[in-house]
Amino acid sequence: MLSTRLLHGVGALSSILHSPRTIKCSSKVLLTSYLGLRTAARFALPQHCCCLTTSLAKHGTKILSRRAVTLAAEATQTLPRTQKIVGYWLAGCSGMVFCAVILGGVTRLTESGLSMVTWRLLGEKLPTTQQQWVEEFNRYQEFPEFKIKNKNMTLEEFKFIWWMEYAHRQWGRLIGASFFIPATIFWAKGWFQPVLKKRVLAFGTLIAMQGLMGWYMVKSGLENKFDGPSDVPRVSQYRLASHLSLAFVLYTLFLWSALDQLLPAERLAQVTRTATRFRALAHSCKGLVFLTAVSGAFVAGLDAGLIYNSFPKMADKWIPDDILAFSPALRNFTENPTTVQFDHRLLGTSTLMLI
Known part of the structure; x- marks a missing residue:
């Protein structure tokens, strides 16, 4: 009996997913349907029906995954001209x-x-x-x-x-x-x-x-x-x-x-901790890329790229001797070609590692 119901559930889900009205349904409905299939397949049936339930669950999953790909395109097509x-x-x-x-x-x-x-x-x-x-x-x-x-x-x-x-x-x-x-x-x-x-x-x-x-x-x-x-x-x-x-x-x-x-994009009703961390990481990468590009403008403006032509060391040193040659010290970060190139290298490497 449960196997029959599960078969009907898969068929119903397939018909719903292939209906034009599916575009308007929320992701929560699709997720609930998917979880329902997995739960039924795992707990609702006797042990001797495992092969059947696993096959049905996989079939439902494939329906969902195939339909999800087309939903985005169909939703885009429904946008106002x-x-x-x-x-x-x-x-x-x-x-x-x-x-x-x-x-x-x-x-x-x-x-x-x-x-x-x-x-x-x-x-x-x-x-x-x-x-x-x-x-x-x-x-x-x-x-x-x-x-x-x-x-x-x-x-x-x-x-x-x-x-x-x-x-x-x-x-x-x-x-x-x-x-x-x-x-x-x-x-x-x-x-x-x-x-x-x-x-x-x-x-x-x-x-x-x-x-x-x-x-x-x-x-x-x-x-x-x-x-x-x-x-x-x-x-x-x-x-x-x-x-x-x-x-x-x-x-x-x-x-x-x-x-x-x-x-x-649809605003999520609840954001998981993992999604929050990923968002923070993405914003950090974006900020570092921007800072690296801006520091590159200072390198170009001062022709600082011509000062040292060895990497990763600069004149056989990790930190050049003239990195703080200007006074006051803050001037070095925007006017000293050595410091500007050092900062650009550091930012570029940090950006690559973070990404």
Whole structure:
């Protein structure tokens, strides 16, 4: 009799799971059904029925696992069309910011960031004739990078670094257009929920701040403050780190909001201790990755990566002698190339071990 009931239970569960209304059922119902099958299989039947009950329990488990995979896709398909459009738009903005970080890194590696000595909100005029290129090159020659570092640069070499910086700036403007134009349209159509409206306003503010911070950073490398014989014209490491940090914040918030629209999560009624610990670990990893990236900006801003080229030791020592050469001591963490590289190594290793 119990075997018959169990068979009916499996059949009923299978029909429920394959019903379109299953999308609306909670995970608690599925879990209860699964546990019910396991409990019945383990305790409800006599010993001589173990093979049958085990088979039935496995069958029920397979039904649940197969159906669970499709439920997520079906639930996504039931999202409102406008919500999916907004989600894909935010995901696209996130991807564009990610590409901007890569392009900015290439611009930094090719030392192209100071090639454009002017900044206009809607874009600089593109040189199209030889005379215009010469005029642009002459403007560049008035600033410290050319006078101290690139005295022998030719016009063709200048064109290369100019195009690199131009591409980076234009990509940033494209991000702004890709955000503000659709945001205005979606807002007017009422596609944003109240919570998302606040985020959109925050996104717009951060994008505007990022553009201004980019020029503020470049401006620090154009000032006539490189007087020492060993001074190399470069942007402020503080402003470079701020520029990169804003990019990471934008990327993270865009991606988080996109996933929130496309894969809305259900808030659990009760969170287990294991889940709480895992969440804390995930946040710790995220924070360490962010700090490691920011410390990398200080390494790039000071060219600190060129100081020591051995690993894991630095000049055959675990702790270099000049790690606290500056006074006061706090300056070493942001201005001493040795300390900055040491911190970056330590943070990178710690992040890898934690992950």
